[in-house]
Amino acid sequence: MKKLAFIAVSAAIAAGSPAAADLVFPSLSYRTGPYAAGGIPFADGYADYMTLLNQRDGGIGGVMTRVPECETAYNTERGVECYESTRGDGALVYQPLSTGITYQLIPRTTADGIPLHTMGYGRTSAANGNVFSHVFNYPGNYWDAASVIVNQLLEENDGSLEGQTIALLYHNSAYGREPIRTLETLAAQHGFELSQLAVDHPGQEQGNQWLQIRRERPDYVVMWGWGVMNQVAVQEAVNIRYPMENFIGNWWAGAEHDVASVGADAAGYRSLNMNRLGDMPVFAEIQEHVIDAGLAAGDGSNLGSVLYTRGMYAAFLAAEAARTAQEIHGVAEIDASMMRDGMEALDITNEVMEAAGMPGIGPEFTVTCEDHGGTGMAIMQQWDGEAWVTLTDFIAPDDSVTQPLVEEDSAQYAEENGIEPQCAES
Amino acid sequence: MPEQLVFAMEVTLNGLMTGVMYALVALGFVLIFKASGIFNYAQGVMALFAAMTLVGIQQGRVPFAHVINEIFGTDIHYFGWEVPALLAILLTVIVMIAFAYLVQRFVFKHLVGQEPIILFMATIGLAYFLEGVSDLMWGSEIRNLDVGLPQGINDWIDVTTFEALGYGFFIDNLDIAATLIAAILVMGLIAYSQYTKNGRAMRAVADDHQAALSVGISLNYVWVLVWSLAGIVALVAGIMWGSKSGVQFSLSLIALKALPVLMLGGFTSIPGAIIGGLIIGVGEALFEFAIGPMIGGATENWFAYVLALVFLVFRPQGLFGEKIIERV
Numbered sequence: 001m002k003k004l005a006f007i008a009v010s011a012a013i014a015a016g017s018p019a020a021a022d023l024v025f026p027s028l029s030y031r032t033g034p035y036a037a038g039g040i041p042f043a044d045g046y047a048d049y050m051t052l053l054n055q056r057d058g059g060i061g062g063v064m065t066r067v068p069e070c071e072t073a074y075n076t077e078r079g080v081e082c083y084e085s086t087r088g089d090g091a092l093v094y095q096p097l098s099t100g101i102t103y104q105l106i107p108r109t110t111a112d113g114i115p116l117h118t119m120g121y122g123r124t125s126a127a128n129g130n131v132f133s134h135v136f137n138y139p140g141n142y143w144d145a146a147s148v149i150v151n152q153l154l155e156e157n158d159g160s161l162e163g164q165t166i167a168l169l170y171h172n173s174a175y176g177r178e179p180i181r182t183l184e185t186l187a188a189q190h191g192f193e194l195s196q197l198a199v200d201h202p203g204q205e206q207g208n209q210w211l212q213i214r215r216e217r218p219d220y221v222v223m224w225g226w227g228v229m230n231q232v233a234v235q236e237a238v239n240i241r242y243p244m245e246n247f248i249g250n251w252w253a254g255a256e257h258d259v260a261s262v263g264a265d266a267a268g269y270r271s272l273n274m275n276r277l278g279d280m281p282v283f284a285e286i287q288e289h290v291i292d293a294g295l296a297a298g299d300g301s302n303l304g305s306v307l308y309t310r311g312m313y314a315a316f317l318a319a320e321a322a323r324t325a326q327e328i329h330g331v332a333e334i335d336a337s338m339m340r341d342g343m344e345a346l347d348i349t350n351e352v353m354e355a356a357g358m359p360g361i362g363p364e365f366t367v368t369c370e371d372h373g374g375t376g377m378a379i380m381q382q383w384d385g386e387a388w389v390t391l392t393d394f395i396a397p398d399d400s401v402t403q404p405l406v407e408e409d410s411a412q413y414a415e416e417n418g419i420e421p422q423c424a425e426s
Numbered sequence: 427m428p429e430q431l432v433f434a435m436e437v438t439l440n441g442l443m444t445g446v447m448y449a450l451v452a453l454g455f456v457l458i459f460k461a462s463g464i465f466n467y468a469q470g471v472m473a474l475f476a477a478m479t480l481v482g483i484q485q486g487r488v489p490f491a492h493v494i495n496e497i498f499g500t501d502i503h504y505f506g507w508e509v510p511a512l513l514a515i516l517l518t519v520i521v522m523i524a525f526a527y528l529v530q531r532f533v534f535k536h537l538v539g540q541e542p543i544i545l546f547m548a549t550i551g552l553a554y555f556l557e558g559v560s561d562l563m564w565g566s567e568i569r570n571l572d573v574g575l576p577q578g579i580n581d582w583i584d585v586t587t588f589e590a591l592g593y594g595f596f597i598d599n600l601d602i603a604a605t606l607i608a609a610i611l612v613m614g615l616i617a618y619s620q621y622t623k624n625g626r627a628m629r630a631v632a633d634d635h636q637a638a639l640s641v642g643i644s645l646n647y648v649w650v651l652v653w654s655l656a657g658i659v660a661l662v663a664g665i666m667w668g669s670k671s672g673v674q675f676s677l678s679l680i681a682l683k684a685l686p687v688l689m690l691g692g693f694t695s696i697p698g699a700i701i702g703g704l705i706i707g708v709g710e711a712l713f714e715f716a717i718g719p720m721i722g723g724a725t726e727n728w729f730a731y732v733l734a735l736v737f738l739v740f741r742p743q744g745l746f747g748e749k750i751i752e753r754v
Contacts, residue, residue: 032557034676036566172724198724202676204667205683205726207440207598208714214596215433228676231568235670239578239598261570261672299492299503 022066023059023334025050025318026086028096033073034202035227037257038307040298042097043069045311047297048290052282053319055289060319061326063333069297074227076100083108092339093117093318099175107417110134115340119314120145120251120274124178125409127373129344132410133422136343136372138317139362140274140397142224143405144376145250146179147397148272149222150186152380162191167218169209169225169233172198176224179250183222185401192219203229210236223249230258234266244268244383251378255306259383267385272378275313275361277306277388282357286312306388309361316356321346344369363394369423376402427591436587436595437715438708443601445707446608450663451684452691452699453611454656459693461632461652464534464545468553470681472522472657475560477664477673479521481569484514489563511573515661522657523650530650538645557678566675571668575603604666608700611662615655615696624651632694682727686734692747701745709733 027046030039050065059065068089070082079101083094093115096102102122109116116135118126124143126135140148153161168183170176180196187194195218197209203225210233213221221242223233230253237247245268249258254271283304291300302308325334325342334342346367353361365374377394413419451473458466466472482489486505495501509517533548576599588594619625630638631648639645667677683706691702710726710733718725737745 031566032561032675034674034679036675037568040566196723198722200724200727202679204671204676204680205444207444208437208711208718208726209723211437211440211596211715212719228568228671228674231674232671235577240596241579257568257672261568294499299495 022090023063023322024066024068024090024092025315026082026089026091026094027067027069028072028079028082028094028098028101029069030072030074030097032071033075035074038227038252038255039074039097041255041302041305041307042311042314044296044298044302045308045313046095046315047311048286048303048308049282049312049315050319051290051295051297052286055293055295056285060322061332065319067297072096072098072101074098074100076104080104080108087112087114090335092322092334092336093343095119095314095318097121099123099178100173103174106132106135112336113340114336115343117314117318117343119310119317121175125406125413127371127406128410129368129372130370130410130421130423131414131419132372134340136367138346138367138372138374139348139365140251140376140378141373141402142178142250143182143402144373144397145272145378146182146222147186147402148376148378148380148395149248149250150183150190151398152392152395153220154190160190163193164220165193165195165216165218166220166222167195167197167213167216169197169199169206169213169221169223171203171225171229172200175226175252179224182402182405185405186398189401199225199229199233202227203232206232206236210240210242213237213242214240219246221247223247223253225249225253225258230255231261234259234262234269237269238262238265245270248272248380251310254381254383254388256388264385266383269383270380270391271383271388273306273381273388273390274378275310276379277309277381277390279304280358280361282312285357313358313361316353316358316361317346317348320348320352320356343367344372373406429593432591432593434712434715435591436593437711439595439597440601441708441711442704443597443605443707444711445687445704446605446700447601447663447666447703448680448683448687448706449700449703450604450608450611450659450666451680452687452703453608453615453696454659454663455681455684455688456693456696456699457615457652457656457659460695461628462534462545462649463542464549465542465693466656467546467549467681468556469656469660469684470678471553471556471560472525472660473664473667473680474673474675474677475525475556475664476518476522476657476661477571477668477677478560478564478569480514480518480573480661480665481571481668481673482564483517484509484511484573485569487564492565493562515573515665518661519658522661523654526650526653526657529653530646534649535646553678557675569668569673571665571673573665573669575600575665575669577669600666600669607662607666611659612696612700618655624648628652683730686730688744689731689734690737690744692744695744695746698744698746706730706733 027043029043047067050067054064070086072079072082079096095117099121102118118137120140124141126132126137127141183194199206247269249271251272251274259266290296321342324345325338326332328341329338349364353359363375363377376397379394380392381388382391454469458464486507488502491503580597580599583597584594627643627648667680687702687706691698710729713729714725
């Protein structure tokens with residue numbers, strides 16, 4: 001009986017153990033729930049790129065990748081449960097695609113020594129690597145995004161927004177409230193008036209907010225939305241006949257499904273994007289090696305869409321960091337602490353992007369011990385009624401505004417949590 | 427006329443329209459609760475399921491395509507035809523009737539005579555089950571719903587109010603359509619329950635199901651009937667809300683807005699659901715207009731419940747609910 005029990009336990013452990021040679025990139029995805037429309041293409045892009053590396057290159061540095069998925073439904077508690085249930089699987093880096101989950105994971109991943117990559121979301125001041133040793137938010141963060149939008153508006157208004165009104169329509173959550181501080185600072189600096197309009201989860205009801213916009217007629221409406229909030233906002237803007245070219249979403253409010261239901265009537269609506277759109281050689285490779293081979297995470301219909309491309313871009317950045325870690329440590333089978341080193345030494349150049357089949361997908365940037373945030377550059381894109389078209393090249397944020405805010409907020413976090421500067425010691 | 431008063435009038439009108447949309451969801455709850463004493467937690471998910479099914483049929487999508495493709499290694503997603511809106515609505519009604527039959531046959535038939543809390547828990551299970559089935563059947567992506575309903579600002583109201591008050595009111599054509607449809611639906615439901623044999627059977631079961639059984643009314647049949655009607659109401663609510671925002675998971679959350687409406691209007695009154703919806707719609711809109719900006723906005727969700735709780739203090743059975751008299 002004891003022998004039988006031993007065999008059963010051994011078998012269970014063997015079944016549950018990760019394959020020794022895998023590089024594990026857990027995907028805390030959401031394919032269900034109110035935010036699934038955004039979560040699905042991102043998760044597909046992330047998983048498909050890793051599958052491409054396995055199929056085409058035999059993994060990264062000769063080691064196969066693995067992307068175990070855990071469904072969070074964009075729910076913070078479930079996100080934490082997902083982290084707890086997958087972290088023992090040899091996880092190299094987490095990308096929760098949720099600011100709420102990110103806030104909960106920052107202390108946990110730091111304590112566990114596992115890096116957290118929150119590209120374009122999460123806690124903005126995590127860009128300060130001196131304080132947030134295991135959190136990376138390159139290539140940009142919310143404060144960069146707010147600054148990029150204002151810079152673009154300054155460009156369009158001969159360098160002055162004096163006397164103009166900008167309404168911030170935001171998801172009433174940790175995510176939606178992130179840019180307020182930056183926009184308040186920018187409003188004081190550039191002399192525009194900032195009005196704030198909160199929209200409760202999930203964002204299905206915005207009638208009152210858009211009545212207010214119709215009454216007050218702000219010069220611009222900037223949206224920090226996600227999920228159904230985006231579609232409803234675009235529809236309401238069309239309903240009240242707000243000039244769509246003056247309605248600008250951040251990079252989480254500019255996917256195809258955000259505007260497709262309104263279609264041609266939404267033409268003119270603009271949004272940021274942290275990654276370039278358009279045909280790239282990597283898509284043909286994914287089609288051939290992943291989708292046609294029946295290995296795609298989804299049905300393949302999202303290939304090339306805004307959020308699929310972003311998920312793929314996130315996977316590319318993770319893969320390049322893993323490759324860098326392998327080079328630094330001279331081993332192919334890296335662990336989470338080595339991955340962190342790789343992320344901190346990441347150098348994304350045009351050559352690297354081109355070699356990956358995605359030339360110019362993002363800005364060139366270098367990560368350092370102090371700077372985990374990248375350049376913060378973003379492009380402006382516009383919905384032409386049928387598709388998103390790129391309007392501008394990568395626009396830089398105003399670091400003189402965002403950097404002091406990052407320093408101030410991270411210093412406060414360091415003080416509250418007794419964190420010593422990590423870079424000073426190195 | 428003072429500018430703020432004009433704005434308040436516009437907010438009030440829009441609040442009334444929004445209230446009708448809430449009432450559409452609340453009606454489904456009332457129908458089932460009145461006939462069976464079951465608080466149907468799944469009503470919101472039924473609206474989602476009905477709307478997903480409607481769009482799926484309209485666009486000629488293959489149900490359970492992902493499952494079929496996964497099992498058989500095929501790559502089919504569409505039948506290759508499109509179904510006209512009216513026919514698709516009729517087919518969806520048939521699906522909702524079939525759903526009602528299955529729910530009664532496999533769930534509630536076995537729970538007759540159980541405590542209300544058991545029945546309530548069963549509907550929670552049903553909600554999660556249906557949510558999963560919707561996902562499996564039609565996928566989680568956002569679907570566009572177009573059944574030909576008008577949408578956008580009503581120009582006549584805009585121009586008329588501008589000439590009269592100096593400010594053109596915004597009223598969404600979709601909200602006007604929803605109001606008309608809700609009115610027809612309520613009149614239809616009242617007429618059905620008053621003047622048809624089935625309607626009288628429903629009322630008999632609602633009054634006293636033991637007595638109804640004793641005169642030969644089939645409880646099973648009436649419950650299937652009631653769940654079918656609730657399914658049709660869910661379809662109407664799904665169409666209205668889905669036309670606004672696309673058909674997606676969030677539709678199931680609109681049920682949360684029906685709860686304060688029911689608390690206020692009463693769980694057993696169809697007119698109560700309408701009046702309750704209107705009060706909640708106007709109340710939350712005016713509160714957001716007058717107080718919202720001072721306290722950070724986004725007050726609609728919680729204020730609806732505060733309003734309902736205030737009413738509950740003074741009238742626990744709701745405005746139109748039947749007074750509960752228990753003798754010990």
